[in-house]
Amino acid sequence: ALHTAQQEKNSEDYQEVYNAIATKMREEKDFDNNNGYGPVLVRLSWHVSGTWDKRDNSGGSFGGTYRFKKEMNDPLSRGLQNGFKFLESIDKQFPWLSHGDLFTLGGVTAIQEMQGPKIPWRSGRVDEPESMVPDNGRLPEPHYGADYVRSYYERFNFTDQEVVALLGAHVLGKAHLKNSGYDGPWDDESNIFSNAFYDNLLKLKWTPEINDAGNKQYDNKEKGYMMLPTDYALFQDPKYLKYVKAYANDQDLFFKDFTKVYTKLIENGIEFPKENKPHLFKTLKEQGK
Numbered sequence: 001a002l003h004t005a006q007q008e009k010n011s012e013d014y015q016e017v018y019n020a021i022a023t024k025m026r027e028e029k030d031f032d033n034n035n036g037y038g039p040v041l042v043r044l045s046w047h048v049s050g051t052w053d054k055r056d057n058s059g060g061s062f063g064g065t066y067r068f069k070k071e072m073n074d075p076l077s078r079g080l081q082n083g084f085k086f087l088e089s090i091d092k093q094f095p096w097l098s099h100g101d102l103f104t105l106g107g108v109t110a111i112q113e114m115q116g117p118k119i120p121w122r123s124g125r126v127d128e129p130e131s132m133v134p135d136n137g138r139l140p141e142p143h144y145g146a147d148y149v150r151s152y153y154e155r156f157n158f159t160d161q162e163v164v165a166l167l168g169a170h171v172l173g174k175a176h177l178k179n180s181g182y183d184g185p186w187d188d189e190s191n192i193f194s195n196a197f198y199d200n201l202l203k204l205k206w207t208p209e210i211n212d213a214g215n216k217q218y219d220n221k222e223k224g225y226m227m228l229p230t231d232y233a234l235f236q237d238p239k240y241l242k243y244v245k246a247y248a249n250d251q252d253l254f255f256k257d258f259t260k261v262y263t264k265l266i267e268n269g270i271e272f273p274k275e276n277k278p279h280l281f282k283t284l285k286e287q288g289k
């Protein structure tokens with residue numbers, strides 16, 4: 001199915017939505033041990049896009065189908081309901097906004113408000129009916145290594161460099177044992193978007209341990225950080241490791257490359273008419289708020 005974006009509002013209208021999301025993030029910054037809603041909003045924007053299949057252009061962010069229970073209850077998305085509930089009041093305040101635009105704008109706002117790069121965001125996704133909900137099983141599992149990660153992202157035509165840049169988002173938030181069977185003690189820096197994920201991976205000592213759910217994860221005792229097997233794969237695989245080193249040493253390069261691949265991710269499968277220009281949002285701080 002072809003998905004053509006319908007441009008209907010202008011940038012000021014979307015900046016208003018951005019501000020409502022950003023303000024609510026500030027008001028509810030004590031969520032999840034003071035991590036706030038930023039990390040789970042970013043993860044939600046990735047999960048609604050990660051169902052895309054290039055072979056038949058099914059799934060992806062366009063139809064906003066995460067709002068239906070079959071997709072929302074995907075066992076690999078446990079915990080994201082918190083992000084959905086957070087966005088419900090925004091959905092009511094701006095009924096003209098499609099769910100696909102809401103879920104992706106939530107992630108863009110969160111990245112920018114957590115001091116991340118500016119993400120040029122295009123609007124015009126159109127809600128699709130429940131019959132269009134993709135099957136569960138399209139999201140990645142955390143238990144495996146580099147070969148699994150590489151073959152998983154082949155479905156998006158992402159290169160090794162794009163995969164490493166995208167996974168830098170795991171600088172945000174934490175793993176919660178009851179959600180995923182992995183547990184990552186949070187640190188106070190986990191709601192600031194930076195290249196620290198690569199630094200941690202390269203510079204800290206990682207010890208494989210079996211956690212309380214019986215899963216192997218990599219733990220650092222000194223800082224109390226953790227890495228999933230799929231995170232650690234970026235360190236183990238020499239082709240990935242080259243990009244891990246580049247991003248650990250150059251935050252600007254990371255920001256540039258993350259912006260490109262994250263935009264690709266949330267726009268996969270969508271035709272944007274050339275007059276449908278990206279919106280560039282100001283942070284609350286830049287607006288003096």
Ligand code: HEM
Pocket residue numbers: 035039040042043046078079140141142143149166167169170172173174175176177179180181182228230262
């Ligand atoms: C190999 C691919 C990936 C795997 C296997 C994976 C797996 C996971 C797992 C198991 C968690 C912990 C969930 C919980 O216990 O609450 C998590 C959290 C998270 N993921 Fe990923 N992920 C992947 C890629 C991505 C991508 C591409 C992004 C964004 C661009 C992303 C953003 C996040 C964020 C922000 C969190 C923290 C959420 C929170 O604090 O509630 N992940 N991921």
Ligand SMILES: CC(=O)Cn1cnc2ccccc21
Pocket residue numbers: 170171172173174175184187190197200225226227228231
């Ligand atoms: C501090 C740190 O490395 C956090 N971290 C490392 N891997 C992660 C996967 C999901 C969420 C957070 C994650």
Ligand SMILES: CC(=O)Cn1cnc2ccccc21
Pocket residue numbers: 161242243246247253257
């Ligand atoms: C060819 C290429 O991917 C250019 N490039 C884009 N981002 C990069 C990060 C580390 C090393 C090379 C990088």
